[in-house]
Amino acid sequence: MSQHLLTVDSLARENVDHLLRVAARMEPIANRRQVTRVLEGAVLGNLFFEASTRTRVSFNAAFCRLGGSVCDTTGFTFSSMAKGESLYDTSRVMSGYCDAIVMRHPDQGSVAEFAAATNVPVINGGDGPGEHPSQALLDLYTIDKEFQRLNKSLSGAHILLTGDLKYGRTVHSLIKLLSLYGPLRITLVSPPGLEMPSALIDLVASRGHRIEQRSSLACDFSDLDVVYATRIQKERFTDEMNESFQGLSGDFMINRDFLDQRCSPSTIVMHPLPRDSRPGANDLDVNLNGDPRLAIFRQTDNGIPMRMAIFATLLKVDALIDEDQRPVRWFVPSQTGTLDR
Amino acid sequence: MSQHLLTVDSLARENVDHLLRVAARMEPIANRRQVTRVLEGAVLGNLFFEASTRTRVSFNAAFCRLGGSVCDTTGFTFSSMAKGESLYDTSRVMSGYCDAIVMRHPDQGSVAEFAAATNVPVINGGDGPGEHPSQALLDLYTIDKEFQRLNKSLSGAHILLTGDLKYGRTVHSLIKLLSLYGPLRITLVSPPGLEMPSALIDLVASRGHRIEQRSSLACDFSDLDVVYATRIQKERFTDEMNESFQGLSGDFMINRDFLDQRCSPSTIVMHPLPRDSRPGANDLDVNLNGDPRLAIFRQTDNGIPMRMAIFATLLKVDALIDEDQRPVRWFVPSQTGTLDR
Amino acid sequence: MSQHLLTVDSLARENVDHLLRVAARMEPIANRRQVTRVLEGAVLGNLFFEASTRTRVSFNAAFCRLGGSVCDTTGFTFSSMAKGESLYDTSRVMSGYCDAIVMRHPDQGSVAEFAAATNVPVINGGDGPGEHPSQALLDLYTIDKEFQRLNKSLSGAHILLTGDLKYGRTVHSLIKLLSLYGPLRITLVSPPGLEMPSALIDLVASRGHRIEQRSSLACDFSDLDVVYATRIQKERFTDEMNESFQGLSGDFMINRDFLDQRCSPSTIVMHPLPRDSRPGANDLDVNLNGDPRLAIFRQTDNGIPMRMAIFATLLKVDALIDEDQRPVRWFVPSQTGTLDR
Known part of the structure; x- marks a missing residue:
């Protein structure tokens, strides 16, 4: 090293x-x-x-x-x-x-x-x-530890990255580290204008992973192992984006309904924190607090x-x-x- | 605990x-x-x-x-x-x-x-x-230690609390702790509008202590064991109170004259600090510095x-x-x- | 002590x-x-x-x-x-x-x-x-250590103090400490209006050192052992000084040319830091970085x-x-x- x-x-x-x-x-x-x-x-x-x-x-x-x-x-x-x-x-x-x-x-x-x-x-x-490499390392360590607990393997796992995939530096570093493992299935869901940079998508694809971009969480995620949610940081927005984004942000929110209705009982939820817990913030929902699928505090502990x-x-x-x-x-x-x- | x-x-x-x-x-x-x-x-x-x-x-x-x-x-x-x-x-x-x-x-x-x-x-x-419970505990510990040094006992002691008894959280917590000991005689002296909340007075009285409210320090305190002074925090005042309070604050100041003329040689002076030592602040007088009755630094040490x-x-x-x-x-x-x- | x-x-x-x-x-x-x-x-x-x-x-x-x-x-x-x-x-x-x-x-x-x-x-x-006495002590310690390395002695050494000698507190304390050693030859070079206070010059002279004031660095310093440069802090200037000082400050800058052309290969350069490395700052030149004569980091290490x-x-x-x-x-x-x- x-x-x-x-x-x-x-x-x-x-x-x-x-x-x-x-x-x-x-x-x-x-x-x-x-x-x-x-x-x-x-x-x-x-x-x-x-x-x-x-x-x-x-x-x-x-x-x-x-x-x-x-x-x-x-x-x-x-x-x-x-x-x-x-x-x-x-x-x-x-x-x-x-x-x-x-x-x-x-x-x-x-x-x-x-x-x-x-x-x-x-x-x-x-x-x-x-970059913020120690965050990506602790995120990977968390996935590895959670998978050991759940008798899962990084090989063949399905990981969803959602939220602001354009400016969120943690997801950029994490996806690079993840690409060293696997092969993985990675799904990216972000609002229009906040997509993962294509250079990163190409890098991951070139390493043999299956990577898909979607614009909505309204899909079947029944084989999902990890959802990694990130905050949509409005301070990064242009005025134009702010306008088109009105009312949208809730659609990209991870909450109990999403987990219960679209995922499997063993899907874990991660987030780099801090999350915005104020009403209307549309960040990772506090209604998951106390839910064993919520791995965000095991993640910070790590x-x-x-x-x-x-x-x-x-x-x-x-x-x-x-x-x-x-x-x-x-x-x-x-x-x-x-x-x- | x-x-x-x-x-x-x-x-x-x-x-x-x-x-x-x-x-x-x-x-x-x-x-x-x-x-x-x-x-x-x-x-x-x-x-x-x-x-x-x-x-x-x-x-x-x-x-x-x-x-x-x-x-x-x-x-x-x-x-x-x-x-x-x-x-x-x-x-x-x-x-x-x-x-x-x-x-x-x-x-x-x-x-x-x-x-x-x-x-x-x-x-x-x-x-x-x-609340600020560790302050109240160190205050009580100070009284206990000073009393041991002076061969006094908390039972039957006479304690004066003065200054801002309405907003001063330290006196609220201290009086609750004191009420577990005794029985005590507690005298409260504060300017009008800054009296100790009546719920606290009732609590202390209900525990068998003798508690008295006065509006002036111009009394005989020859049996006093402790005077606990607090700063009158003008930032808490309404405009109305500010007006009626003009010139008053000096009347509630603990200084060498008060101790020499109204108290006993074994009366100790406490204060939660910081005290305002600027001229005209009318906080605990600096003319007590070096006086063995001034227990404020033994108090912070505690x-x-x-x-x-x-x-x-x-x-x-x-x-x-x-x-x-x-x-x-x-x-x-x-x-x-x-x-x- | x-x-x-x-x-x-x-x-x-x-x-x-x-x-x-x-x-x-x-x-x-x-x-x-x-x-x-x-x-x-x-x-x-x-x-x-x-x-x-x-x-x-x-x-x-x-x-x-x-x-x-x-x-x-x-x-x-x-x-x-x-x-x-x-x-x-x-x-x-x-x-x-x-x-x-x-x-x-x-x-x-x-x-x-x-x-x-x-x-x-x-x-x-x-x-x-x-005062800032620990800075003067580490400066003296640096000179002593550098001299040991170079087989030089504080007795008879030639030390140049330059820059803002009026407001720079580090040079005031250092010259007092230096005056306990020696006898030394001390040269002072500063822009007009920023000279070393005369009381300090008198003190050093009274202790048997040879002390000279100059208004320019354009002299022969071939026997120089130490140049101690200080930043000319413009925030200390009056408007008048600012005007007369336009364009001048570069003349008091220590750089590679000055060392190569006017000093000896064993002359070391000290500075209390921080130095202003922005272009046009006219502080100690960054072109000396990596030059063994630049002792500023050995100095901070000390x-x-x-x-x-x-x-x-x-x-x-x-x-x-x-x-x-x-x-x-x-x-x-x-x-x-x-x-x-």
């Missing part, structure tokens, strides 16, 4: 397989049955030049669970970059302070530019419309073992984890969420 | 007694004579969706003193909640990352709603006009052992503290503040 | 010598070859009431490398100081939570006022136009061992460092930056 994790494009099948295996070995620690201190003394620079509580805390907690310490930075105005400092300088300076760096930045390519200046491992935590696996692999301590463990001494609830099933 | 600490209403006398005892056992660690690592590997989510340096750092430091790591979040705009995420989702996601969660939020009831979604222990760090006790109790490591200790190796001043007496 | 580190004025030659020696002993830990846990259990209050990612993270990482935990505060609006809390109260409250405090604040003298209230060690992380030395000395654990070490187990690149020479 390369020195940094900037894009899923750099990951070969064997790299992904390795990360999935290491993540599985992290489960006892991520689930708070065991404690490890393998990174005790190491410092993570967790640089979020764009807002993201969830992803920031997930990386932070994952590094802490390995025994390390974290220096957080949030916002852009607080940064010397506002005074004209180049990404090169910021990168080289931070690299003298930290053993690993996670960076989120609004500009596509900025994290790669940052990484070019340093030999300290850099993880892309999202660069605007660009961010911890996968990010631990990424850190451990890049910092080359993955082989030390099994020996460096002791039992947790504090209270851990047997079930994390009150509605978990 | 229940799984979360959301309100003092859920605390029975035996729960409070337990927390006071555990806090006392935390003193050597809180006072930096001893180090414990009992929570090594644990992660606290310290979620402050409303500004509060003091309370945030106090919880953070208390968790660190137990050996744990902390993920801080400050502000609201940085949160996915700004994108329409429900408290349910935020809670369930954070619960997959953290072993305990402290939450401050501007909306009353929000912390309870957050806690309803998770089995991970949640501590209410203040929900707007609602936030550490009490919050350690809360964490240790909710995470069920309170029984492990005594064994898991070693001496501090770094320099600790014998007296924290230069004016401490 | 005194209890706090507020200004370089309080440092005698023997204090500085001690810090340089301790910093050198921190190198294996700062360079991530060794881990120490000597401050395990200690808590740093890292209070930044003014923006500074670099300095904040440097202090944070240095404290973590000693084994301690850090509570960060950034920004001013989030502070109870916005509600009228005095520096005295803030200081005394934070001192009950923390074992050491770093403070940056926009107002000159504020950190000293803060320190006056507490016996917990306080380090001035910059008080507006005032912030870690020097700040570790400051913490260890103030907290009196400097004598424990050599025994409390074990090897790092994670991957550390042999060269931090990709262009490091």
Whole structure:
């Protein structure tokens, strides 16, 4: 595996397989049955030049669970970059302070530019419309884990990606990773104007997968294994799209009716979160809360073992984890969420 | 004790007694004579969706003193909640990352709603006009500790609560806790329009305490044990109140003259802080700085052992503290503040 | 050494010598070859009431490398100081939570006022136009280390300070520290209106150094050992200065041509950073990136061992460092930056 994790494009099948295996070995620690201190003394620079509580805390907690310490930075105005400092300088300076760096930045390519200046491992935590590889990895890990639980296999699975497939960077990265496995049947459903870029469709098809585009969810999905829903981000819309889209968005909403009427009882629902739970938001329906098919919280939980696996692999301590463990001494609830099933 | 600490209403006398005892056992660690690592590997989510340096750092430091790591979040705009995420989702996601969660939020009831979604222990760090139970507990712990030092007893003590008794949430929670002890004599002095809610007065009276309301501090307080002053927060005032209140506020100010002329030498002064030290603020007078009767910094110091006790109790490591200790190796001043007496 | 580190004025030659020696002993830990846990259990209050990612993270990482935990505060609006809390109260409250405090604040003298209230060690992380002593110490440490590498001596060295010598607080503190060593030859080059204050020039001269002021870089610097460049901060300018300064700033820029044509191959270039790398900024030229004479990143790297030395000395654990070490187990690149020479 390369020195940094900037894009899923750099990951070969064997790299992904390795990360999935290491993540599985992290489960006892991520689930708070065991404690490890393998990174005790190491410092993570967790640089979020764009807002993201969830992803920031997930990386932070994952590094802490390995025994390390974290220096957080949030916002852009607080940064010397506002005074004209180049990404090169910021990168080289931070690299003298930290053993690993996670960076989120609004500009596509900025994290790669940052990484070019340093030999300290850099993880892309999202660069605007660009990449967010750890999300795709935890999504794939979730599918793999859910399939093991359900005695299913990635080979021959049917996966539905729906919502905003044009701007949703998580689905772009995920579909690339999925294309390393399979062969799969992938169905894409999005409103007009928000279709998956054709280059990605071609890539997936060229790797031997069956990929279909549809414009409606009103089909038979009785053999569906996974629905991966994404939010239709209205802030991306032009005025024109806004007009033509009036009243449409509800048609692309995943809810209990859709699952009950069109899918199988073993279809699981994923979403990169956050979802908009306000009335009329037409995002993934809250009426699925507490439904065992809703895998979205198992999915976010999986961010911890996968990010631990990424850190451990890049910092080359993955082989030390099994020996460096002791039992947790504090209270851990047997079930994390009150509605978990 | 229940799984979360959301309100003092859920605390029975035996729960409070337990927390006071555990806090006392935390003193050597809180006072930096001893180090414990009992929570090594644990992660606290310290979620402050409303500004509060003091309370945030106090919880953070208390968790660190137990050996744990902390993920801080400050502000609201940085949160996915700004994108329409429900408290349910935020809670369930954070619960997959953290072993305990402290939450401050501007909306009353929000912390309870957050806690309803998770089995991970949640501590209410203040929900707007609602509750802030750890403050009330450290206040009670302070009174108990000061009384031990002065060979006084909570039984028969005379406590004055003054300032804004209507909106000051700390006095509401404190008076509930105090009412579990005693019997006490409680005097309430506030400007017209800022009186303690009558439901609280009735509750305290029904528990056998002697409770009196006055509109002025110009009385004999020679048997007073504690004066608990609170800031009159002008931002809560209507225009009408502002007018009628002109010039009044100084009459409700606790200062050296009040203590010297109306109280006994053993009367201690408490305040939830921050106090407004700007000229004309009419908050607790700075002319008491360095006076041994001023207990406000002993009070904030007590936030550490009490919050350690809360964490240790909710995470069920309170029984492990005594064994898991070693001496501090770094320099600790014998007296924290230069004016401490 | 005194209890706090507020200004370089309080440092005698023997204090500085001690810090340089301790910093050198921190190198294996700062360079991530060794881990120490000597401050395990200690808590740093890292209070930044003014923006500074670099300095904040440097202090944070240095404290973590000693084994301690850090509570960060950034920004001013989030502070109870916005509600009228005095520096005295803030200081005394934070001192009950923390074992050491770093403070940056926009107002000159504020950190000293803060320190006056507490016996917990306080380090001035910059008080507006005032002092930033840890920067001067790491600058001196860098010169000392570079000279050792180059078999040079501080005695008889020639040091050029250039740029904004009037408002640049780092050069003020550095020249005071340098004046404890030597005897030196110091050349000052700045645009008209931005000269070094004469009191400082007199102080340095009175200590037996040869100090010269010039208004241009167009001289022979063939015996120069160090050029210390600083940014000309246009935000400090009056309208008048702005006008007369049009086109001038490039004349005070340090770049490859200046080094190649006027200096010796062993002249090193320092800068307190951040530098403005935008075109037309006329700050230290990016065309020196990758040039071994450019010492600016070795300089920022040195912030870690020097700040570790400051913490260890103030907290009196400097004598424990050599025994409390074990090897790092994670991957550390042999060269931090990709262009490091």
